[in-house]
Amino acid sequence: MKYVIKGETLFDGNNILNANSVLIEDGIIKEVGNNIKSDDVREYKGAFIMPGMIDSHIHLTGAKSGNLIMESLIEDPNIKLLATIPWLNKILKAGFTTVRDCGGTNAIYLRNAIKNGYLTGPDIIAAGKPLSQTFGHGEFSHTIPIKWNEDRGMSEICDGTEGCIKGARTVLRQGADFIKIFSTGGVLSQSDRPDQEQFTVEEIRAIVNEARKSGTYVAAHAHGDQGVKNAVISGVKSIEHATMASDETLKLMAEKNVSLTPTLSIQELLFKYGREIGVNSWGLEKITNVIDGIKQVLPKAKNLGINILCGTDLGFETGKDIDIGKNWNELILMTKYGNMNAIEALRSATGNVNNIGIHRGRLSIGYKADVLIINGEPSENISDIAKIDHVYLGGNEVF
Numbered sequence: 001m002k003y004v005i006k007g008e009t010l011f012d013g014n015n016i017l018n019a020n021s022v023l024i025e026d027g028i029i030k031e032v033g034n035n036i037k038s039d040d041v042r043e044y045k046g047a048f049i050m051p052g053m054i055d056s057h058i059h060l061t062g063a064k065s066g067n068l069i070m071e072s073l074i075e076d077p078n079i080k081l082l083a084t085i086p087w088l089n090k091i092l093k094a095g096f097t098t099v100r101d102c103g104g105t106n107a108i109y110l111r112n113a114i115k116n117g118y119l120t121g122p123d124i125i126a127a128g129k130p131l132s133q134t135f136g137h138g139e140f141s142h143t144i145p146i147k148w149n150e151d152r153g154m155s156e157i158c159d160g161t162e163g164c165i166k167g168a169r170t171v172l173r174q175g176a177d178f179i180k181i182f183s184t185g186g187v188l189s190q191s192d193r194p195d196q197e198q199f200t201v202e203e204i205r206a207i208v209n210e211a212r213k214s215g216t217y218v219a220a221h222a223h224g225d226q227g228v229k230n231a232v233i234s235g236v237k238s239i240e241h242a243t244m245a246s247d248e249t250l251k252l253m254a255e256k257n258v259s260l261t262p263t264l265s266i267q268e269l270l271f272k273y274g275r276e277i278g279v280n281s282w283g284l285e286k287i288t289n290v291i292d293g294i295k296q297v298l299p300k301a302k303n304l305g306i307n308i309l310c311g312t313d314l315g316f317e318t319g320k321d322i323d324i325g326k327n328w329n330e331l332i333l334m335t336k337y338g339n340m341n342a343i344e345a346l347r348s349a350t351g352n353v354n355n356i357g358i359h360r361g362r363l364s365i366g367y368k369a370d371v372l373i374i375n376g377e378p379s380e381n382i383s384d385i386a387k388i389d390h391v392y393l394g395g396n397e398v399f
């Protein structure tokens with residue numbers, strides 16, 4: 001199948017080009033230019049053409065509330081896996097044609113089902129079970145038996161360099177595309193604090209080395225400065241959250257080309273609607289400690305030239321304005337809180353993913369034909385990113 005998509009303005013994942021059309025053949029972009037000729041020209045008058053977006057931090061949990069511990073213990077994991085299937089459509093419809101799932105086993109099953117053609121959905125890059133230390137962020141509750149966290153929670157719990165090597169090999173064996181770790185405490189875990197370091201530099205280095213041997217990398221959840229620093233000096237490729245990163249640590253991130261996913265959506269959601277959606281009291285208390293941090297960090301990170309990724313960290317349906325299927329809100333929040341302009345926000349959801357080895361997010365020759373047709377000008381007014389008219393996934397029109 002060979003055809004041309006023609007619009008008015010074309011954003012290639014990096015810049016607005018002096019071009020209005022892309023030639024697609026067998027699901028791959030073959031040419032980008034002006035008024036490309038073809039027997040099949042699909043013209044969208046006045047439209048903004050851009051690459052399908054990437055949510056670089058999501059959790060396909062199938063959860064219906066913010067009370068993760070109750071859901072994980074009481075709901076049948078098989079039903080929760082099935083509950084994620086409608087999410088796939090919602091995410092595609094929101095213009096996200098690739099997601100990087102930063103923790104949970106569902107993503108591995110969904111990824112494989114999509115690859116085998118059993119389901120239609122975005123491309124999924126899956127971490128599988130994240131690695132957590134004992135008394136770590138990977139345990140939702142620190143008062144229930146640890147076995148329950150291991151059996152029904154989302155993490156692989158490991159300690160010491162030997163244990164971490166085993167943990168890394170275990171999740172790679174289970175099909176992880178990359179490894180996710182927690183190098184500080186977090187908001188939705190019971191008794192640890194976001195500023196607390198988790199894992200030692202030696203443990204993180206051991207995990208990074210196992211990832212490297214398998215040709216992949218490590219992404220680290222980290223709020224507190226020391227935990228961010230430990231992860232960066234150990235060789236991780238992306239820092240998730242970084243809400244308390246110091247200027248010195250941010251400089252180190254820039255030097256070592258470590259990407260930052262600020263995850264504004266989850267923080268805004270927990271802060272605004274946490275109580276309503278069932279978040280435990282500890283989460284409500286801790287979110288107030290991190291919510292302002294990222295608003296200080298993000299503009300500095302941008303000025304240092306750190307590669308910024310769009311990641312919502314959404315992991316449950318909320319029925320609110322911040323929800324699965326409204327993932328583009330992250331871009332709006334970036335312009336609101338991060339001193340980023342509309343083009344910079346668009347890049348975070350498209351071309352910037354190349355920095356973590358994802359070959360997506362560009363309208364360039366050789367890239368997969370994930371293309372959005374937008375009835376607006378998101379490069380000038382970022383809220384137009386919600387006006388998605390058509391979504392092409394690998395050259396097939398899915399919406």
Ligand SMILES: [Zn+2]
Nearest residue numbers: 057059102313
């Ligand atoms: Zn997350």
